Each structure stands twice: as C-alpha cells, then as structure tokens.
Amino acid sequence: MNVHRAIAPPKAGPLQRAGDWLMRHRTTIQAMQWTVVGVYALLLAVPLFLPLPGRTATFWNDFTRFAQLAFWGVWWPFVILATALVGRAWCGLFCPEGALSEFASRHGRGGAIPRWVQWPGWPTAAFALTTLYGQMTSVYQYPKPAALILGGSTAAAVAVGYAYGRGKRVWCRYLCPVGGVFALLAKLAPLHFRSDPFLWKLSQERGDKPGPVDCAPLVPLRTMRGAGDCHMCGRCSGFRGAITLSWRSPNHEIVHVAGATPKPAETVLILAGLMGLAMGAFHWSASPWLVAAKQAVATWLVDLGATWPLTATLPWWLLTNYPERNDVLTLVDGALLVGYLVAAALGMGLALAAALALSVRALGRFEARRFHHLAQTLVPLAGAGLYLGLSAMTVTQLRADGILIPHVSAARALFLGLAVAWSAWLGWRVTGLYAGTRTARAAAIACLLPAWALPAAGWVLFFWVW
Ligand code: SF4
Structure with missing residues (x-):
C-alpha cells in the first residue's frame, strides 16, 4: 500500500475516500483492465472468422452484429458521455489500449520521448485521418476495417509504449486519435483531481518526503489546473495532502483555465x-x-x-x-x-x-x-x-x-x-x-x-x- 499523505487531513469526505480507494486498489483496477483487454480482443477478432451477418441477423443471434452494437452503439457513446461526466476515467481505469501501452512501456526499452512525438497536433491529425479512413472503409458496418483501425491503433500504442517512456502512457499523452477529443470533453466534467498549490507549499514547508507518484500520462501534478490530461487513475490521490478528488462547476475549466x-x-x-x-x-x-x-x-x-x-x-x-x-x-x-x-x-x-x-x-x-x-x-x-x-x-x-x-x-x-x-x-x-x-x-x-x-x-x- 502506498500512502502519500504525510499528515492525513482530519476528515476525508466520500469523494476523497473514493479517490484514495483508487490509489490503494491498483491490483483490482489492473484486473479490471485485463478483463476489458480480453473482451476487446474477443469483440475485435471473433467476427473476422465468421461469415458476414445475413439480412435477418440480430445482435442477440449473431456475434458480429453483437460486436458492432457493442463497439459503436454502446461503447463509444457511453465513453463520450462518461468523459463529460467524470473526466477521463475510461482512459485511466478501463481503456484496453492504455493498459496495454503502459504494460509494454514497463517491459520496453524505455527510450526518451522524441520531439516529433510531442508535436501537439498529433491528436487532431490522427482523429481526422482515422475518421476519414473509417468512412472510406465503412468501419461501423464491417469487422475487417474495425479490426484494422482499432487493432492497428492498439498495435501502434503497444509499439510506442515499448519504445518510449518507463512505464508511462506516451501513446495516450501525445498520440491517441481520440485523446484530443477526450481531453476536450473532460474539461466539462464536474469531477476532477484537484491540486491545491497552498497545501502543496505547506507540505513542502513541513518537510514532508512523500514517495514519487507514478502518473502514467505524465501530468505535472503540482501545476495541474485542468482535467484534460488527467486519466483519473487516482494514483496521486492524497499526495502531499494537496491532491483530492473534488467537485467543481462544469463551467470552471472552460471559463477560468x-x-x-x-x-x-x-x-x-x-x-x-x-x-x-x-x-x-x-x-x-x-x-x-x-x-x-x-x-x-x-x-x-x-x-x-x-x-x-x-x-x-x-x-x-x-x-x-x-x-x-x-x-x-x-x-x-x-x-x-x-x-x-x-x-x-x-x-x-x-x-x-x-x-x-x-x-x-x-x-x-x-x-x-x-x-x-x-x-x-x-x-x-x-x-x-x-x-x-x-x-x-x-x-x-x-x-x-x-x-x-x-x-x-x-x-x-x-x-x-x-x-x-x-x-x-x-x-x-x-x-x-x-x-x-x-x-x-x-x-x-x-x-x-x-x-x-x-x-x-x-x-x-x-x-x-x-
Ligand atoms: S494526475 Fe496522473 S496520477 Fe493523478 S489521477 Fe490524474 S492521471 Fe492519475
């Protein structure tokens, strides 16, 4: 168990306890992520070995139709809505691509992140190209383009994870085709991990020596003011007694940050x-x-x-x-x-x-x-x-x-x-x-x-x- 807080605040509210729970239950979260990886692989791969659905196929009697509904009818709209409500919790707690990329990075060669990877235009360019290519190949309708686009993105995430960063999510931070969209939507979320500069300074003055935080998407914790880059993984919850899961006005980040x-x-x-x-x-x-x-x-x-x-x-x-x-x-x-x-x-x-x-x-x-x-x-x-x-x-x-x-x-x-x-x-x-x-x-x-x-x-x- 990794407890960051040198001096615990007297009363932790339910939200703070929820954030701390995330910080303490890494194993449970990882088990959940690997389960999602398994389901994702099944939904992507099995339809490739089945004939295309017939005219009378439905989602309850045809696996390909089921996978189609699961990916595009449930998963995508749910993630979009969830990100606007609770921030990028999907990225930090469930996303199979993020989990695989981070895993590859832990066992990879740990190279420095090149400058070209850090070009801020990648998420926009990648979103545009995948949207265009997805429409050209009818990604919503057929299993082969779905496997090519989603599977290709996952393979690239693993390759980038293997090549760069030590246990970090370089792919998610700089290159993910939907990372830019999620970063925008998370700005509307009423829930976020708040970093309080005053409490941070106080902790430094007290001489607290908390252990390092393994923030996979490389968010600068001390200066974090918005929720766009944070994956809501909870690993920093309670750090220096300054970071807590908190409510905010859904207008706050757009107006003031x-x-x-x-x-x-x-x-x-x-x-x-x-x-x-x-x-x-x-x-x-x-x-x-x-x-x-x-x-x-x-x-x-x-x-x-x-x-x-x-x-x-x-x-x-x-x-x-x-x-x-x-x-x-x-x-x-x-x-x-x-x-x-x-x-x-x-x-x-x-x-x-x-x-x-x-x-x-x-x-x-x-x-x-x-x-x-x-x-x-x-x-x-x-x-x-x-x-x-x-x-x-x-x-x-x-x-x-x-x-x-x-x-x-x-x-x-x-x-x-x-x-x-x-x-x-x-x-x-x-x-x-x-x-x-x-x-x-x-x-x-x-x-x-x-x-x-x-x-x-x-x-x-x-x-x-x-
Ligand atoms: S700032 Fe980093 S460590 Fe903290 S919750 Fe967000 S992603 Fe996790």
Missing part, C-alpha cells in the same frame, strides 16, 4: 474536426447534396466518354467493397465521399472561425488568445454533436433488431437545445472576461450567434429534414 494557454490544435479539433468533419461523417450517407453531386459528376463523365471511374473499385482496405452485400463504393463514390468530408471540415471550420474572429474583434483588438478561448466555449456543442451522431447509430441498430426507443426525437431536440444553451452561457461568461463595455459584450455575443446556429442547423437537417 482554458484561456490561459492557447492551444491552436484544440481549436482546429473543435471547429473543423468535431463540428465539421465528424458531422460530415454522420451526414454523408443521408445527404441529398452528395446524391446531387454524384449525379452531376456521373453526367459529366458520361459526356466526356470516361465512364470507367463509375465502375472501378478498390480493395476493401481502401474503399468499401462488399459485392456480396451489394455495398460497393466506386472511385467516383470514394472521391465524392472524401470531398464531402473535407468540404464539411473546411466549410464549417472556416465559418465558425470567422464568427469567433468577429466576436474577438468586437471585444477590442484581435488577440489570438481570446480567439482560442472563445473556441473552447463551443466544446459542449461539439461534444453533444458527437454523442448525437453516435447514439443515432445505436438507435438505428436497435431499430433494425426490432427494438424501438420511445421519444427519441424529443430527447434529441432537448439534448441539442441544452448543448446550444450551455455553449451560449459559456460564450456569455468568457466574453464577460474581456469586454470593456456592455455594448462590446453584446456585439461579441451577436457575432457568436452563427457559431451556435450553424452546427445546430446541421443536426436539424440530419435528424428532421433529410
């Missing part, structure tokens, strides 16, 4: 990644715009006499190719799909950036720090979009299996409305930090209106118009 250090990669992830690319990834299969573009391109190619791109296909690992399921994307389909997603990312990203830039300008002279801070106010709306898109797959899959969830439409409308209201409230709070006058604040808020309306309109189109 996120503006201190501008993170352009996070801004790109929010504006173009989550609100543009991810929305496009959920939209494209229902989009009448894509159908119209395909007809126009087909007509143009026929007129040119070059019809081969309308029938040419690629292997399944480049572009969806399942003729036995009547599900094949031609070169034209693939090019238009990629074009649609890139256009969604650029179009939405640039439109939102313009709204934010105008809002910053309305507050005074343009400052990049304010721009990035305002972008953070859109995190509730961006996270809600991701959740709505993923849960739409849950609803569709369950409906295909004869299970109807009541009041889905009303619940979606309410959820979207609350997300817009939350982002608007954060926008109000953050503009209040910078506005010199009421008029400037009102003008800044007016400029933000399109930044709330555009993403909301995108979801309205998807759920209620198309």
Whole structure:
C-alpha cells in the first residue's frame, strides 16, 4: 500500500475516500483492465472468422452484429458521455489500449520521448485521418476495417509504449486519435483531481518526503489546473495532502483555465474536426447534396466518354467493397465521399472561425488568445454533436433488431437545445472576461450567434429534414 499523505487531513469526505480507494486498489483496477483487454480482443477478432451477418441477423443471434452494437452503439457513446461526466476515467481505469501501452512501456526499452512525438497536433491529425479512413472503409458496418483501425491503433500504442517512456502512457499523452477529443470533453466534467498549490507549499514547508507518484500520462501534478490530461487513475490521490478528488462547476475549466494557454490544435479539433468533419461523417450517407453531386459528376463523365471511374473499385482496405452485400463504393463514390468530408471540415471550420474572429474583434483588438478561448466555449456543442451522431447509430441498430426507443426525437431536440444553451452561457461568461463595455459584450455575443446556429442547423437537417 502506498500512502502519500504525510499528515492525513482530519476528515476525508466520500469523494476523497473514493479517490484514495483508487490509489490503494491498483491490483483490482489492473484486473479490471485485463478483463476489458480480453473482451476487446474477443469483440475485435471473433467476427473476422465468421461469415458476414445475413439480412435477418440480430445482435442477440449473431456475434458480429453483437460486436458492432457493442463497439459503436454502446461503447463509444457511453465513453463520450462518461468523459463529460467524470473526466477521463475510461482512459485511466478501463481503456484496453492504455493498459496495454503502459504494460509494454514497463517491459520496453524505455527510450526518451522524441520531439516529433510531442508535436501537439498529433491528436487532431490522427482523429481526422482515422475518421476519414473509417468512412472510406465503412468501419461501423464491417469487422475487417474495425479490426484494422482499432487493432492497428492498439498495435501502434503497444509499439510506442515499448519504445518510449518507463512505464508511462506516451501513446495516450501525445498520440491517441481520440485523446484530443477526450481531453476536450473532460474539461466539462464536474469531477476532477484537484491540486491545491497552498497545501502543496505547506507540505513542502513541513518537510514532508512523500514517495514519487507514478502518473502514467505524465501530468505535472503540482501545476495541474485542468482535467484534460488527467486519466483519473487516482494514483496521486492524497499526495502531499494537496491532491483530492473534488467537485467543481462544469463551467470552471472552460471559463477560468482554458484561456490561459492557447492551444491552436484544440481549436482546429473543435471547429473543423468535431463540428465539421465528424458531422460530415454522420451526414454523408443521408445527404441529398452528395446524391446531387454524384449525379452531376456521373453526367459529366458520361459526356466526356470516361465512364470507367463509375465502375472501378478498390480493395476493401481502401474503399468499401462488399459485392456480396451489394455495398460497393466506386472511385467516383470514394472521391465524392472524401470531398464531402473535407468540404464539411473546411466549410464549417472556416465559418465558425470567422464568427469567433468577429466576436474577438468586437471585444477590442484581435488577440489570438481570446480567439482560442472563445473556441473552447463551443466544446459542449461539439461534444453533444458527437454523442448525437453516435447514439443515432445505436438507435438505428436497435431499430433494425426490432427494438424501438420511445421519444427519441424529443430527447434529441432537448439534448441539442441544452448543448446550444450551455455553449451560449459559456460564450456569455468568457466574453464577460474581456469586454470593456456592455455594448462590446453584446456585439461579441451577436457575432457568436452563427457559431451556435450553424452546427445546430446541421443536426436539424440530419435528424428532421433529410
Ligand atoms: S494526475 Fe496522473 S496520477 Fe493523478 S489521477 Fe490524474 S492521471 Fe492519475
């Protein structure tokens, strides 16, 4: 048992005791992680050896359909929601990739972390590439691309763990394709490990000599002010009597912490990644715009006499190719799909950036720090979009299996409305930090209106118009 606290505080509340429990029960947590590793491996590997599900297959009589629902219909939406509620507990307590990477790092060669690995743009770039590639290969529908993308990511996590760091989660800290998304959502969590600088200093002055903390994602404990990088593993609970699991306002980190250090990669992830690319990834299969573009391109190619791109296909690992399921994307389909997603990312990203830039300008002279801070106010709306898109797959899959969830439409409308209201409230709070006058604040808020309306309109189109 590793107890950090030199002088225990007199009364530990239930939350603090919960944090301490995590710190003391590493073996239980590891057993849980290895169980998840086993379940993850089964869900990923077994469908590879089974025939594709027939038309009448359901999740209770076909393992592939079960794995599909488990991965994309339950696991993903659950993790997104859980991260916004309790921080990155999934990463620290359950994630099979993190557990394997850390295990590999404990038994690896322990190399220094190269500078290229520490490039802050990796989580955004990796999210964009996996989203694009996942749509090209229909990762939600078929076991082979799921195994390739998820299994490939796990293999890379193990390789990075083996190569760099001593028992640390270098992959999770710098490279994980969803690490950036989780770091954003965790900023909304009302639960976090709080590091109190005053108590820390007091402990130093007392001459406390606590043992080192094995913080796998390399969070600087003394200066930790936000929850974005913390994996909620609890290993630092009680350290120097200064770190405790605590409640906070879900607005606190966005309003008071996120503006201190501008993170352009996070801004790109929010504006173009989550609100543009991810929305496009959920939209494209229902989009009448894509159908119209395909007809126009087909007509143009026929007129040119070059019809081969309308029938040419690629292997399944480049572009969806399942003729036995009547599900094949031609070169034209693939090019238009990629074009649609890139256009969604650029179009939405640039439109939102313009709204934010105008809002910053309305507050005074343009400052990049304010721009990035305002972008953070859109995190509730961006996270809600991701959740709505993923849960739409849950609803569709369950409906295909004869299970109807009541009041889905009303619940979606309410959820979207609350997300817009939350982002608007954060926008109000953050503009209040910078506005010199009421008029400037009102003008800044007016400029933000399109930044709330555009993403909301995108979801309205998807759920209620198309
Ligand atoms: S700061 Fe590090 S050690 Fe503490 S809970 Fe977070 S991840 Fe674990």
